[in-house]
Amino acid sequence: MSDVLKIVDLHVSIGDKEILRGVNLSMTEGETHALMGPNGSGKSTLGLAIMGHPNYNCTQGEILLNGENILELEPNERARAGIFMAFQRPVAIPGVKMADFLRHATTNVRNPERKEGEDLIPMREFRKEIKANMEQLQMDSEFARRYVNDGFSGGEMKRAEILQLAMLQPKFAILDETDSGLDADAVRLASQSINEIGHNKMGLLIITHHDKLLEHNPPNFTHVILGGRIVETGGKELAEELHAHGYDRIRKQYPEAAKVNDESEAEAEAVV
Amino acid sequence: MSTELTESQELKSTEINKYDFKTETTAVFKARKGIDAEIVNQISDIKNEPDWMRKFRLEALEIFESKPMPKWGGDIDLDFQDIFYYLKPTTDQGKSWDDVPEEIKDTFEKLGIPEAERKYLAGVKAQFESEVIYGSLKKDLSDQGVIFTDTDTAVREHPELLREYFGKVIPSADNKFAALNSAVWSGGSFIYVPPGVSIEFPLQAYFRINEENMGQFERTLIIVDEGAQVHYVEGCTAPMYTSESLHSAVVEVVVKKNARCRYTTIQNWANNIYNLVTKRAFAYQDGTMEWVDGNLGSKLTMKYPAVYMMEPGARGEILSIAFSSKGQHQDAGAKLVHCAPDTTGTIISKSISKNGGRSSYRGLAKVEKGAVNSKCSVVCDALILDDASRSDTYPYIEINEQDVSMGHEASVSRIGEEQLFYLMSRGLSEAEASTMIVNGFIEPLVKELPMEYAVEMNRLIQLQMEGSVG
Ligand SMILES: Nc1ncnc2c1ncn2[C@@H]1O[C@H](COP(=O)(O)OP(=O)(O)OP(=O)(O)O)[C@@H](O)[C@H]1O
Ligand SMILES: [Mg+2]
Numbered sequence: 001m002s003d004v005l006k007i008v009d010l011h012v013s014i015g016d017k018e019i020l021r022g023v024n025l026s027m028t029e030g031e032t033h034a035l036m037g038p039n040g041s042g043k044s045t046l047g048l049a050i051m052g053h054p055n056y057n058c059t060q061g062e063i064l065l066n067g068e069n070i071l072e073l074e075p076n077e078r079a080r081a082g083i084f085m086a087f088q089r090p091v092a093i094p095g096v097k098m099a100d101f102l103r104h105a106t107t108n109v110r111n112p113e114r115k116e117g118e119d120l121i122p123m124r125e126f127r128k129e130i131k132a133n134m135e136q137l138q139m140d141s142e143f144a145r146r147y148v149n150d151g152f153s154g155g156e157m158k159r160a161e162i163l164q165l166a167m168l169q170p171k172f173a174i175l176d177e178t179d180s181g182l183d184a185d186a187v188r189l190a191s192q193s194i195n196e197i198g199h200n201k202m203g204l205l206i207i208t209h210h211d212k213l214l215e216h217n218p219p220n221f222t223h224v225i226l227g228g229r230i231v232e233t234g235g236k237e238l239a240e241e242l243h244a245h246g247y248d249r250i251r252k253q254y255p256e257a258a259k260v261n262d263e264s265e266a267e268a269e270a271v272v
Numbered sequence: 273m274s275t276e277l278t279e280s281q282e283l284k285s286t287e288i289n290k291y292d293f294k295t296e297t298t299a300v301f302k303a304r305k306g307i308d309a310e311i312v313n314q315i316s317d318i319k320n321e322p323d324w325m326r327k328f329r330l331e332a333l334e335i336f337e338s339k340p341m342p343k344w345g346g347d348i349d350l351d352f353q354d355i356f357y358y359l360k361p362t363t364d365q366g367k368s369w370d371d372v373p374e375e376i377k378d379t380f381e382k383l384g385i386p387e388a389e390r391k392y393l394a395g396v397k398a399q400f401e402s403e404v405i406y407g408s409l410k411k412d413l414s415d416q417g418v419i420f421t422d423t424d425t426a427v428r429e430h431p432e433l434l435r436e437y438f439g440k441v442i443p444s445a446d447n448k449f450a451a452l453n454s455a456v457w458s459g460g461s462f463i464y465v466p467p468g469v470s471i472e473f474p475l476q477a478y479f480r481i482n483e484e485n486m487g488q489f490e491r492t493l494i495i496v497d498e499g500a501q502v503h504y505v506e507g508c509t510a511p512m513y514t515s516e517s518l519h520s521a522v523v524e525v526v527v528k529k530n531a532r533c534r535y536t537t538i539q540n541w542a543n544n545i546y547n548l549v550t551k552r553a554f555a556y557q558d559g560t561m562e563w564v565d566g567n568l569g570s571k572l573t574m575k576y577p578a579v580y581m582m583e584p585g586a587r588g589e590i591l592s593i594a595f596s597s598k599g600q601h602q603d604a605g606a607k608l609v610h611c612a613p614d615t616t617g618t619i620i621s622k623s624i625s626k627n628g629g630r631s632s633y634r635g636l637a638k639v640e641k642g643a644v645n646s647k648c649s650v651v652c653d654a655l656i657l658d659d660a661s662r663s664d665t666y667p668y669i670e671i672n673e674q675d676v677s678m679g680h681e682a683s684v685s686r687i688g689e690e691q692l693f694y695l696m697s698r699g700l701s702e703a704e705a706s707t708m709i710v711n712g713f714i715e716p717l718v719k720e721l722p723m724e725y726a727v728e729m730n731r732l733i734q735l736q737m738e739g740s741v742g
Contacts, residue, residue, distance in 0.1 A: 051697050054689065079699040091690040095712025101695065104708070108699035116704050116738075147712065148694075164698060 003029040003066055003082070003171045005050075005203055010061035012042075012049045019045045019264070021228040022061070027203040029171055032217050034239045035207045037225035038247050040265045043207045044088050046225070047174040051085040052078050065172075079105075080112035082171030086161035086178045088207075092149040098160065099144035102130060102167055109168045133166040137193055154181030162193050172203040179213040191216035211243045224250055227260030291509040291540055295379045295482050299401075303358040305485070309333060312455050315358050319424055319458070322431065332444035332454030339448040345634070346572040346601040350546060355487045355518055357456045359401040365422065366406045376400050383509065385478050392724055394473035395420045399490060400480050402458040413471060419464040420475055423491045426462035433464060437495055441524035441580075442552050449548045449574075453489045453522040460490030460521065465500040465531075474503040474536075474722065479519075481510035481545070487518040494524070496531040496559075505725065508539040508547075509569075516571060518546045525553035527561045529583075534562040538725060540732050541570035543599055551577040552607075558585035564720060565592040567604050568732050576634060578607035581615035581646075588617040591717045593729075595736050596629030596661075605634035605666075608650075610643040610676070619650040622714050626657035626737075631664075637678065638670040649679040655713050657687045657706065707737040 005027045012020035020042050027033055035043050049056045050063055052075040062069050070078055093101070106129075107120045120126075130144060137159050149157055158178050165173055175194065179187050191213045198204050199217045206213060214236070222238040223230045226247070231254040232238070242250075251258040301318060303311055312333050316326040341348060366372040369386050380386060380398050389396045395409035397420070404422035413420070419430060426434045444454035461477045481488050496502055510517060519541065527533045533553065541547055547570040553561040563577035579588025594602035608617035623631035633652045654663035665682050687709055695705035711718070711730055718726045 053693055074702070075693060075696040076699050076701050076705075079697055085697060087694070091688065091694045093691050093694065093709060093712055095715030096708050101698070101700075101708065104700055104704060105695075105698035108701075108704075116701055147715075168698065 003203070004064075005083070005172045006064040007046075007050070008062045008064065010046075010049065010063065011059045012045055013057045013059050014045070014055055017264075017267075018059070019228050020049065021260070023225070023228070023230055025223060025230060027172060027205060029203045030200055031221070032199060032204040032206060032219045034214055034219040034222040034236075035205055035225060036209075036222060036239060036242050038261065040268060041225045041261050042228045043225055044176055045228075047085050047176050047205070047207065050078075050174060051075055051083065076108070079168070079170075080109055084165060084168055084170035084172070085174040086158075086165055086176060088176040088180070090149045090157050090161060092147070092151070094147050094150045096148045097145055098148055099130065101148050102144075102164065105164065106167050109170075130163075130167065133163055136166070136196075137163055138189060139163065155183065155186050158182055158190060159186070162190060162197070166193070166197045170202060172205070173198055174205045174207070175213075176207045177209065179208055179210050187212045211240070214239050226250060226254055227257035227264070229257055231257050291383070292512045292542065293382065294511045295375045297361055297373070297375050297482065299359050299361055300363055301358075301360040302356060305356055306353040307333070307355070307357055307452075307456065311357055315456060315458065318358075318360065319427075321427060324435070325427060328439065328444070329455050329457075332451045335445050336448060336451035336455055339451060341448060342574075345574045345603045348546060348548075348572065350516060350518060355485055356483065357487050357489070358458060359483060359486060360403050361400045362403070362405050365404055365425075367408065369406060372406050376405055379480060379482070380406070380478065383478065383480070383507075385476075388476065388724065392473055392722075393476050394471055395475040397422060397461050397477040398480070399459045399477065399488075401482060401486060401488065404459045409475075416469050417466040418469060418471065419462065421462050423460040423462045423493060424458065426493070430462070430464070433495070434462065434493065437493055437524065437526055439524075441526065441554055442522050442550050447550060449520045450522050450550045453491060453520050453550070456487070457489045457491035457522065460492040461494070461504070462492070463494040463502065463504060465496045465502045467498040467500060470501040471503070474505045476505040476507070479506065479508040481517055481519065483517075484513040485515055485517060487520065490521045492521065492523040494533060494535070495526045496528060496533045498528045499530045500528075501532045503534045503536065503722075505536045505538070508537075508541060510542045510545055512542040513544055516544045516546055519549070520546075521549045521551075523549070523551040525561060527553055527555040527559040529557040529559060531556075532560045534564065535577075536564040536566075536721065536725060538566040538728055538732070539570070540568045540735075541573075543569060543571055545570045547573040547575065549573075549575045551575065553577075553579050553588070554582050555579055555586040555588055557583035559583075560587040560589070562589040563591070563606070564717070565590070565604070566729055566732070567592065567594040567602050568736060570600060570602070572601045572603065574603045576605045576607050576636070578609065579617065580609045581611055581617065581643075583612045584614045586612060586615045588615075590619045590621075591720060592619075592621045593714050593717050594621075594623040594631045595733065596623070596625050596631045597736055598627040598629060601630045601632070603632045603634055605632075607636040608638065608648055609636075610639040610646040610648060613642065613644045613646065615643060615646040617646070617648045619652070620717065621652040622717060623652070623654045623663055624657065624710055624713065625654070625661035625663050628660040630662045632666060633664070633682075634666040636668045636670070637680070639673050639676050639678070641672045643673050644675045646673070647677045651681045653682070653713070654684040655687060655710065656684065657710075703737065707734050710737060
């Protein structure tokens with residue numbers, strides 16, 4: 001039976017500000033979903049809430065993995081259950097080598113029952129695998145020895161996220177603007193790699209403002225989020241429409257949501 | 273091979289109590305508790321010392337008694353009369369581990385010393401309570417005139433050499449604890465490296481306190497002659513008791529022209545040890561002194577390794593890591609004194625506090641008049657793991673010359689929520705993730721250590737991290 005990730009009436013707050021106001025979404029393994037929406041509409045928030053970020057409080061609703069609510073699980077338990085997110089802005093961890101980090105990560109995700117201190121996957125096996133993946137992503141072998149996201153260029157950072165996706169082989173992956181900050185060649189490489197790693201295999205939730213990534217990974221569904229709610233769902237032609245014409249039609253058609261979105265944007269700017 | 277990846281070190285849970293075990297031994301001689309002239313004389317008698325050393329001790333005792341307790345640093349709640357100052361564990365020092373009494377040999381086996389010796393050391397000294405019970409030095413080194421012995425033996429066998437430097441870098445009157453050590457010192461290492469001799473592998477000393485209420489007062493003197501090089505490593509542990517023990521060492525280092533000395537400490541004292549240590553080096557023309565100081569454990573550590581750059585071109589480098597957990601206070605730091613032109617000093621200090629632990633960085637950077645064109649840089653970073661823990665910085669800077677460059681940076685950070693989340697989102701448990709972040713934080717220092725010690729350091733950090741979780 002295929003794995004299913006289902007989000008039901010999800011409300012998420014940061015502090016006392018409600019960002020997501022009842023999101024519904026259902027994904028089956030092997031499907032690709034595009035999640036689109038203007039800046040500040042709540043795309044990253046949805047991803048981070050699914051991954052279990054401690055600052056994102058789910059005040060209502062459920063996230064179900066094969067029918068089981070995962071809201072009470074820690075991020076590491078969610079990862080071990082097969083959920084992955086490539087972050088829009090990955091954080092640097094000085095002094096921690098990519099290889100060391102990834103070996104722990106890979107071991108844990110592959111042996112979800114592993115306790116701290118138990119054996120890691122054999123060095124040889126790990127090395128072979130990471131090397132192959134790095135070659136495919138055209139990454140220098142030195143890269144494994146660098147510190148996690150520390151001083152990475154925008155492109156390197158995104159590539160490192162894809163490398164993790166390749167190593168961890170999740171059931172569901174949220175890719176949050178994994179194509180941004182890349183030059184044209186790098187976007188093509190990233191798009192092709194994601195296709196090889198996960199398209200038609202994993203459940204992919206692709207958040208993007210560009211068209212290349214979706215051209216290589218045509219979505220079965222496109223969801224438009226505005227003001228913390230999914231206002232419209234369509235096929236891949238909806239993504240094409242938004243790429244070509246922007247969000248004017250959506251804003252006009254859903255004035256309530258547009259208002260919420262604008263207000264929260266203005267608020268965010270005031271804070272800055 | 274450029275694709276080579278680093279092997280991470282994982283700690284098995286069975287190793288957690290690796291250092292906390294007590295050995296049943298029968299001492300050859302144990303002085304009564306307390307300190308006075310009678311005890312000092314008794315120590316001198318047993319060691320059959322020359323008069324000058326007896327006088328040196330008795331004078332130091334007077335200084336100790338006359339000096340007040342330091343008013344800064346940590347809280348010292350010690351009854352000096354409730355401590356054993358001298359315990360001789362065995363009659364003779366072993367030249368082979370087979371000569372060492374079985375129980376004591378077992379102790380060091382458990383601590384992995386003989387194994388390390390076989391694998392990568394040029395020489396070893398093992399001190400149990402007050403005396404060095406085992407010593408070795410590779411033959412090619414002794415053939416080249418290298419001396420690596422315990423300090424008591426040096427008093428007998430190398431009297432002129434020892435007397436020329438003993439107590440000269442750190443006079444008894446330097447501070448109360450230096451005076452105490454000078455009065456009751458026993459054991460420690462004496463090293464002399466002749467001109468031009470470069471020792472490739474480290475010389476290591478291991479200090480073990482076993483008894484409750486014991487005081488350990490080793491005295492180390494290292495002389496690196498012109499153009500010579502040595503790396504000395506010390507490790508220290510003790511089992512856990514309910515009442516306090518005291519470790520108060522004095523370490524003097526003389527680095528002559530063009531010579532180089534690196535002194536690495538990896539201490540992991542039990543939580544009831546007061547660790548009050550004075551360490552100082554004089555570096556002469558173009559000589560380099562490096563202190564690498566890893567402070568884990570103890571109830572209170574007060575330790576500020578110092579480099580006095582005495583002649584032009586001398587360099588001093590101090591790298592220190594302090595880790596304090598529940599009930600612990602690490603008051604650690606460093607001291608650089610530029611006494612001559614064109615001298616260069618660096619301090620890099622990293623501290624980690626967790627579970628209510630307290631770390632303080634206390635450092636002095638001083639440029640004397642005339643030390644023109646000297647450069648001094650101080651960087652101290654503190655990482656605090658939770659709200660119950662604390663970190664303070666006390667930097668003292670004293671510049672008495674115009675033409676110098678002085679840099680000072682300090683940062684305090686909390687373990688990043690975003691960093692934890694990132695690692696956890698990749699399947700690492702919270703404990704695993706924090707350990708990784710902490711190890712990353714000290715990585716710039718750890719990578720300076722030879723492989724074996726880097727591994728040891730990471731293990732110890734992991735032990736400390738696990739201490740809180742379990
Ligand atoms: N940590 C935070 N603290 C306060 N407000 C936040 C935080 N994170 C997000 N927000 C707010 O939540 C709203 C949604 O942000 P989110 O990052 O989910 O938008 P997005 O759709 O991913 O936008 P973009 O396309 O710009 O990446 C915004 O108004 C933002 O300011
Ligand atoms: Mg976003």
